[in-house]
Amino acid sequence: MENSILNKVKETEALFENYEIVGSELARLRRLRSKLEERHITVSVIGQFKRGKSALVNRILEREIMPVGIVPVTAVVTTVDYGDEEAEIHFNNGLVQKVEFGNLSTYVNEQENKNNKLNVSKVAIKCPSAFLENGITLVDTPGVGSMHEKNSEEAYAFVKESDAVVFTLSVDSPINQIEIDFLKNAKEYAAKFYFAVNKIDVIDDAELNSYMEYCRGFISGLMEVENVTLFPVSAKDDRGIDRLKKAVTDDLLRESSHILEESASKKLHDIVMSALSQVTFYRNALSMTHGEFDAKFKEMQEFFDAIHVEAVALPESLKENRVVCQAYINDVKNRLTAKVKELFGIDYHYDIADIEGETAVAAGNVSGQVDEICSSLNKTLNAIFMHREENTYVVARRINDLNRLVRRLVKMRDEKIE
Ligand SMILES: Nc1nc2c(ncn2[C@@H]2O[C@H](COP(=O)(O)OP(=O)(O)OP(=O)(O)O)[C@@H](O)[C@H]2O)c(=O)[nH]1
Ligand SMILES: [Mg+2]
Known part of the structure; x- marks a missing residue:
């Protein structure tokens, strides 16, 4: 099964090699092939601005790496892979600069790097978090829907590179049209979805139950599946985080071939x-x-x-x-x-x-x-x-x-x- 998608990618690559005009698609095909060959899975944390995506990434990694804040913060995509601690800033002109974790905010934070005036293309981090050990790349993305349109564009663009997504909602506001549109788009690219319902520490159990029921029905309809599993979490007090992490790592270990194959097939279609x-x-x-x-x-x-x-x-x-x-x-x-x-x-x-x-x-x-x-x-x-x-x-x-x-x-x- 998996070989058939890999073969399909290779065949398409051979076809495109004859036509200069599809150069950028050829480059995407090559990236897709090496991803399939390396069996790397990209899990992106996506959602509307201020849902707590960066805080959630920090909790998953068990480290305070990503800048978090009350105003729109994340301005550039940050990928995290397994390895000894290091952080690299990749600029649009191809320059790569190593920085200390403590200085990440200068490049990642919308308030410091306004409209990405520093022309950062992405930030690539390595850290020895157990969650990443089996070939997972965890990605923090800018939020969609804020007044900073560039951030939404970045987030939309990165979804195309994702195999699985943790779609982050928050109990302090019901799901809205911006999230619905983003989710519909993400559905076209990623093979696996986890719905994190964040900030459960700000409401009581009864309120949480009614929020969950409302969300479950709504998202099932949107995703066209009978039942979706939601993960109530608090990136503040750690509640529910282990359950979410376990679900992601268990699934990915068990179904990595299937997830890679399904997401590669969606990406090939897009290419x-x-x-x-x-x-x-x-x-x-x-x-x-x-x-x-x-x-x-x-x-x-x-x-x-x-x-x-x-x-x-x-x-x-x-x-x-x-x-x-x-x-x-x-x-x-x-x-x-x-x-x-x-x-x-x-x-x-x-x-x-x-x-x-x-x-x-x-x-x-x-x-x-x-x-x-x-x-x-x-x-x-x-x-x-x-x-x-x-x-x-x-x-x-x-x-x-x-x-x-x-x-x-x-x-x-x-x-x-x-
Ligand atoms: N009470 C509570 N607050 C949280 C929780 N998670 C995040 N926050 C707060 O929510 C605000 C936004 O968190 P961020 O992690 O910056 O949100 P984000 O989704 O990454 O935001 P953008 O990068 O701007 O899209 C911050 O003030 C956090 O402290 C949570 O579980 N509970
Ligand atoms: Mg953020």
């Missing part, structure tokens, strides 16, 4: 859907009028020229530092991706290398490397440009080839993975 929209767009760009395509093509060439001029003019002192060079190159990649998106609506993918001393690029010829990066993208655009210039028969054949790929993707989308 196929996204490739489908990509290829459709590429096909459409090919079918654009000359005037329309040529104007966008010209703007892109001007952008390449400006980047070249900028890279050549970089100060010598900067060019000598390997880490700074790699950060600059990653930044160029990010800017190119954004420009292509703006002009063509295409998600052009570049692998952004994590930068640690030994992985940074050789210093020196930065402008040469920047030219190389621009030139590979330029080649793709030129390919479209050339095809535009070809006779209508050739263009029609190419569009036909893309149509075949679209049909294959549609078939994969509709296929049930056995």
